[in-house]
Amino acid sequence: MDERLNILLELQSMDIRLDQIKIEKRQTPLDMKRLEEEFNVLKVTTEQDQITLKELKAELRNTERELEETEVKLKKSMLRLNEVKSNKEYQAILKEIEEIKEINAEQEEKVIKCMEDIEIQEKECSEGSLRWERNEKEYKIRKNEFINKGKELDQEEQTLNDKRSKLSDKVDKDLLNMYNRLRLNLKNEVVVQVRDGVCSGCHLGIPPQQYNDLIKTNSIQSCPNCNRIIYWGGAKES
Template sequence: MYQKQIEQLILLQAVDDEIIVLEAEIQQAPQELSDLEGRVASLKERQTQIDERLEVLRAQQKKLEFEIEEDAGKIKKSKNKLMMVGNTKEYHAMMREMDSLERVNRMREEEKIAIMEEIGRQEEGLKDLDKEAEGIREEYAAKKATLDERLDKARKRVDSLDKKRKKAGKVVPPPILGRYEFIRARISHPVIVPVALGVCSGCNIMIPPQIYNDLQKGKQIIACPNCQRLIYWQEHAPSGAPSVQDEEE
């Protein structure tokens, strides 16, 4: 009976380990879609920022083009009037005015070129964001298409494991099963561990000699006095104990 209880406790632990993994997957799967949605939203925000930046740059470019064209017209008129100037003073005044307009227009042309280059960079960045967003949308669509199938498969597996868990629990006396559940709720796995050469493999601490002697007798389920995990002598480990898959067959 002792050997059967150890066997079922080990099986119970294997079932619980798999249930933990599956439940984590069930919780994580929708989160994967949520994370992708968050990435798409972040990209859209960055695209909006670039669009706003482009709007400002294009407005600046349009303003400069207007001012360049307007002053170019003034320069042209001044050149036409220059031939009709009656005295040197007026001639030099008009020349200074044209030089000033031409200098300002050269500065505007340089600023316009810089703005056009920046517009090009921003538009290229926008293309990269569009490409990245498209990739994420494709990944989202692919994951969403398989999500329901993945979740359904995982839930069915959990249901199947729950049945195996109940079956294994029937073999273990209620006090021992209650102790197992108590430990499982309070410490990380594993709950039941082997002892080899007097050392608990759960906490790696030597157990007292008397407890080790009792453990070797194989009469009752014993807990490690240090970590409180259920322990069994390694020599009592069930050879060929049924796995979770074996139990299903």
């Protein structure tokens, strides 16, 4: 079979791989960016959990302080009960004590609620920090994978380009130009088989005379429909 065909086919498979590498190289930074974004969302959530915990603890401290103040007030009012002169005054202080007790009860309830919230939030935070550790590890591993993948692709591209340039030197200039022009316009496979009289690039039939000629001479020709470089499918195995 035509040696030029072998070289063209090899060139074509290299070019198809080189195109894939270009696509993969564009995709890798996008994948990495998505990973970073996912990681950042988790980071923000974990940080937010810690902030909420701090706020709850501050709220507890405030309420406890208020509670202490109320208790002092209550004690003072109780003491004043012993010093009252009139019944009216006595009643007024009693009313005041009732009010303080109500406030006191509300504050006690608030302290309990706060403590419960803190307990829940602390659990959330410790789970969050475990999740965070796991994710940080996974993030580092995957980031390394992306970096290595990028390096591998660069290396493969370099190797293929070197091979391609050596191989190109072996192809007839006109044929190479034709091939390059076709690849620029049509992408993917531009050197295609003709099977049962049909071009496998455009899936249209070629004239019977050209088909017979293709079989008889095992030559390289152009598809009259799509201009792809065509060869007889049966010729490849021969």
